[in-house]
Amino acid sequence: MAGALLSDTRFASTPPADLGPADLGPADFGPADFGLADALARLCRPVPPSGPGVCALCHGCPRPGFATCWSCARVAGQLGWVCPLVVPMSLYVVRSPLHDCLRRYKDAARQDSRRRAARSVTTLLVRFLVDHGDCLRTAAGTGWDYLSTVPSSTGRTGTHPLEAALGQVRELAARHRPTLCRGPGRLGHTRASVNGFSTCRPVDGDRVLLVDDTFTSGARAQSAAAALHRAGAQVVAIVPVGRVIDPSHSPHVSAYWATRVSETFDLGRCCLDGGASRSPGAGSV
Ligand SMILES: [Zn+2]
Numbered sequence: 573m574a575g576a577l578l579s580d581t582r583f584a585s586t587p588p589a590d591l592g593p594a595d596l597g598p599a600d601f602g603p604a605d606f607g608l609a610d611a612l613a614r615l616c617r618p619v620p621p622s623g624p625g626v627c628a629l630c631h632g633c634p635r636p637g638f639a640t641c642w643s644c645a646r647v648a649g650q651l652g653w654v655c656p657l658v659v660p661m662s663l664y665v666v667r668s669p670l671h672d673c674l675r676r677y678k679d680a681a682r683q684d685s686r687r688r689a690a691r692s693v694t695t696l697l698v699r700f701l702v703d704h705g706d707c708l709r710t711a712a713g714t715g716w717d718y719l720s721t722v723p724s725s726t727g728r729t730g731t732h733p734l735e736a737a738l739g740q741v742r743e744l745a746a747r748h749r750p751t752l753c754r755g756p757g758r759l760g761h762t763r764a765s766v767n768g769f770s771t772c773r774p775v776d777g778d779r780v781l782l783v784d785d786t787f788t789s790g791a792r793a794q795s796a797a798a799a800l801h802r803a804g805a806q807v808v809a810i811v812p813v814g815r816v817i818d819p820s821h822s823p824h825v826s827a828y829w830a831t832r833v834s835e836t837f838d839l840g841r842c843c844l845d846g847g848a849s850r851s852p853g854a855g856s857v
């Protein structure tokens with residue numbers, strides 16, 4: 573089953589068969605979810621492999637002649653250390669269907685709308701981890717012990733919406749561990765801080781896959797990764813569902829986006845894949 577791929581350790585017990593509807597509690601990731609992921613793929617745009625014209629860290633768009641984008645360079649300078657493996661599932665622009673989904677799951681006024689959007693976010697995330705877990709393990713040179721999420725850097729209180737969404741999928745819920753809380757350091761759009769987050773439990777020696785909904789400048793996610801790193805954890809990778817692109821920023825970003833729009837998104841391919849598309853659930857379910 574899908575859960576077998578979400579970490580190196582398999583389920584210790586078999587989930588009960590009498591699970592309720594997916595929107596009422598944790599449910600297994602089943603064949604219907606693979607179909608839903610196929611439908612949701614229409615919202616996604618391909619993330620190119622790192623190389624000329626593609627940021628070596630976040631796969632966004634650097635200025636011509638630079639290996640990393642301005643944001644990644646700035647965040648790396650502020651933190652002194654960044655997680656070198658950032659693997660977004662999709663690119664997106666604001667006011668696109670994926671942007672709408674990634675906002676609605678957090679901010680929609682109606683609870684049923686938030687739940688539907690949350691199911692879309694978790695479906696994309698599970699499908700990505702199932703199909704590309706091996707890519708992540710190969711690139712990182714190791715697997716991970718558990719998933720962790722990035723807390724809000726703003727005034728949002730309570731459980732972060734992504735953590736709540738992970739709780740809807742049994743495989744994700746079983747493998748998620750909250751590790752971070754907000755620290756005293758100031759965080760902003762392009763302001764990272766080594767004290768922006770602190771660990772709320774011992775993580776020394778743990779291998780952590782940091783998952784997030786969106787990646788804009790990386791200030792928030794990399795500050796979270798830095799807090800884990802400082803506490804002795806190995807941050808295997810940062811996996812955001814979407815990396816936002818602003819084509820109006822400059823002609824080269826506009827050209828970068830035009831190229832992505834001309835390409836076909838394929839769930840079986842990630843920005844770490846050099847070759848052929850992977851089969852759904854390859855290796856596992
Ligand atoms: Zn970058």
Ligand SMILES: [Zn+2]
Pocket residue numbers: 703704707840841842843844845
């Ligand atoms: Zn892959």
